[in-house]
Amino acid sequence: MSIQDNLNKINSQLPEHVTLVAVSKTKPVSDLMEAYNAGQRIFGENKIQEMVEKYEQMPNDIEWHMIGHVQRNKVKYMAEFVHLIHGIDSLKLLKEVDKQAKKYDRIINCLLQIKIAKEDSKFGMSLSHAKELLRSEEFSQLNNVNISGVMGMATFTTNNSQIEQEFKRLKTTFDELKSIQHSIEIISMGMSGDYQLAIDCGSTMIRVGSSIFGSRNYSN
Numbered sequence: 001m002s003i004q005d006n007l008n009k010i011n012s013q014l015p016e017h018v019t020l021v022a023v024s025k026t027k028p029v030s031d032l033m034e035a036y037n038a039g040q041r042i043f044g045e046n047k048i049q050e051m052v053e054k055y056e057q058m059p060n061d062i063e064w065h066m067i068g069h070v071q072r073n074k075v076k077y078m079a080e081f082v083h084l085i086h087g088i089d090s091l092k093l094l095k096e097v098d099k100q101a102k103k104y105d106r107i108i109n110c111l112l113q114i115k116i117a118k119e120d121s122k123f124g125m126s127l128s129h130a131k132e133l134l135r136s137e138e139f140s141q142l143n144n145v146n147i148s149g150v151m152g153m154a155t156f157t158t159n160n161s162q163i164e165q166e167f168k169r170l171k172t173t174f175d176e177l178k179s180i181q182h183s184i185e186i187i188s189m190g191m192s193g194d195y196q197l198a199i200d201c202g203s204t205m206i207r208v209g210s211s212i213f214g215s216r217n218y219s220n
């Protein structure tokens with residue numbers, strides 16, 4: 001199946017309230033353009049440098065999402081154009097995004113990454129840490145960031161009931177945080193292998209790579 005076929009298939013199954021982020025990391029611009037020409041306008045990358053290079057080569061009506069772990073010293077490279085940063089996992093990082101956004105007179109949308117997986121390798125905040133951030137005096141002074149939701153990654157496992165539990169935990173976390181911070185609307189959860197389940201558990205934004213672009217080859 002072509003990239004266009006894959007996109008059409010996924011889009012035909014998506015409820016209207018769910019947004020598809022096409023995760024194009026490691027893929028060449030020609031593949032992204034195929035998706036673009038099929039109507040896709042939201043792309044997700046996990047490396048800032050790679051996202052900047054693609055941004056410079058592609059049409060300017062694309063929404064670029066940073067879905068990977070963000071190093072503070074690299075925020076400045078994407079501050080001019082990034083539409084949504086999914087991986088905010090500390091107040092320190094959020095303050096840097098705010099500082100860089102101010103330089104461009106922008107308000108950058110951010111998701112708080114919540115740790116739902118059991119794996120130590122996955123980043124993210126606990127619910128209590130997220131609450132503390134949202135209630136802090138320092139956060140209330142940040143005028144150039146908007147917390148528009150939460151993001152989470154389930155454990156890499158074939159155990160669907162564990163994944164379901166983790167997605168449900170993110171939904172509960174979302175509900176609690178939304179009662180503190182009304183700008184919270186997005187639940188970014190679900191990837192190629194589990195997006196159906198994620199949608200059933202309340203996801204409003206799925207991040208799908210290999211089911212659109214095919215499997216990734218990290219060797220080249």
Ligand SMILES: *Cc1c(COP(=O)(O)O)cnc(C)c1O
Binds near residue numbers: 025
């Ligand atoms: C790579 C990646 C995805 C997409 O993974 P697929 O399994 O290829 O759909 C989603 N979210 C994040 C954070 C990723 O790094």
